[in-house]
Amino acid sequence: MQVLLIYVLIGAITVGIYWAVKEELQPFVVIAGSVVFFSLHDVFSLLILATTSIITFYLLRRGSGRNFYFSLSFILLSFLFIIFKVGVTIEEGSFSASLPLGMSFYLFRLLHYAIESFKGNLRNTDLKSFMTFMFFLPVMIIGPIIRLGDWSKEMKRRRWNPELFSNGMERILFGFLKITFLGNFLVNAKLSTFIRSFEDEQSWIVNYLECFQYTANSYLQFAGYSDIAVGLSMLFGIRIMENFRFPFLATDINDFWKRWHISLSNWCRDYIFMPVASFSRLTWLAIIASMLVLGLWHELSVRYILWGSFHGVGIVIWNLQDKYFGRKLSDGAMKIYSIFGRIITLHFVIFSFAFVKEESVSESFRILLILVGLD
Incomplete structure (x- = not known):
């Protein structure tokens, strides 16, 4: 809660300065606001964010050897994500690598930038625009995972409103x-x-x-x-995407992931599901891979592997039954189907959290057995 209060306070001060200066200086005010926030809370997080952002930007600006530099930046970002998610503790050196604040969000923004730059979609981005995007304070600590293209359009048409x-x-x-x-x-x-x-x-x-x-x-x-x-x-005069849209009103588990943590779901759809589906021609494999990445994004652990797999299998099963049964229903039957779908989806989600609310996997399975009446 303390971090949230500092975040909003720094944000309010930054907004005041932002609208008081000339338009061409506003991006620098945005960057400065995030720098002040991270400096007060966690300087190490600021160093990781600044270093990874600058290295990624200049690696991807190289004209020759584009495949090599993209691969290098992708490996670097993935390695940082894994090493900090797992956590490193060296007793003799008294070194502990804890997760930098907001790292899960800004590393996925960097991966988005790397992939889109490699595709040739973001070649005209300058350093000022890129750093303003990476240091945009509102999305620093808990998302959503915004996209550079959409954000740049909003920056260009921002006005006092x-x-x-x-x-x-x-x-x-x-x-x-x-x-x-x-x-x-x-x-x-x-x-x-x-x-x-x-x-x-x-x-x-x-x-x-x-x-x-x-x-x-x-x-x-x-x-x-x-x-x-x-x-x-x-x-700041900028509209960003909504991240939650009444997820507990979802009629099925597929619909749920269009309403819950939407920016992360879309990221996994574009950068995991689509490539795996195109390469393998197996939709079920692409779904499972996407949900595993989505689970591991939260935490690199067995319990989140199980949680992601549980949702992946649920989506695959729902797609099959919808293909062979759901689409053949009459309008009247579809209304009943939707009502039961909401109830089943809600409880599927509630039961899935048994995997992650407990530290012990065995305890999670014990709770699930109780919930389904088998214990």
Whole structure:
């Protein structure tokens, strides 16, 4: 919470300076705001962000040996992602590599830039535009994973807009409401008290409510931070993509991933699903690969491999049944199908979080067995 308050405070100060200076100086104000924020919170994260950004930019600007420099930048970024996700601890040297703040988001933005530059889609990007994109404060700590092309268009047409500014303030307040009142107070504090009121022998309802609590809190925290990011971007006169769109109203698991962490889902679709599907001609393999990467993006661990695989298999099964059964229903039957689809999808997601809410994989399976009535 302290990081969030510092982030919003620095953001507010940066916005004030941003609109007070000339338009050509505004990108430098954006960069300075992120530099100040990281300097106050984590200088090491700032060094990693600045170093990887500059190296990636200049590697991909090389005219000759384009394949080599793209491969080099891709390997470098992937290595950094893996090494910091796994965590390195050298006892003798007293060195501990913890995850730099926001690294999962900005490394995926860098990978996006590397891939699109290699394709020839971003050749006219200059260093100022690139660094403003990489140091855009609203998306630094919890996304969404914005794309350079869309963001550059918004930067070019940004203007002072009182209505957009007002909407941005509302979104920031709404984000705080989700995080503090709905998430921290109602879901974490009050629901925890309610769960503790059950007897030990009522294990099914206790485990069900705990999985529901974890799911609801994950949504409220992620969506709340995303609301603040979207709102803060509006204060800069820039519209960025929505990251959550009522995911618990999804009619199927495929629809769920079009509503939950949309920027990450789209990233995996474009850079994992499409290449794997094109190369292998196997849609199911591309789906599984995409969901594994999506899971490992959160954490390099067995429990997130299981969580990603669980969702991948669920999407494959749903696609098969929709192909051979769902599309043949009448309009009346489709309405009933959609109602049951929402209920099944919601519980599929709730049950899936049993894999990640516990540190022990065996404990996760024990909870799942209880939930399906087999324990």
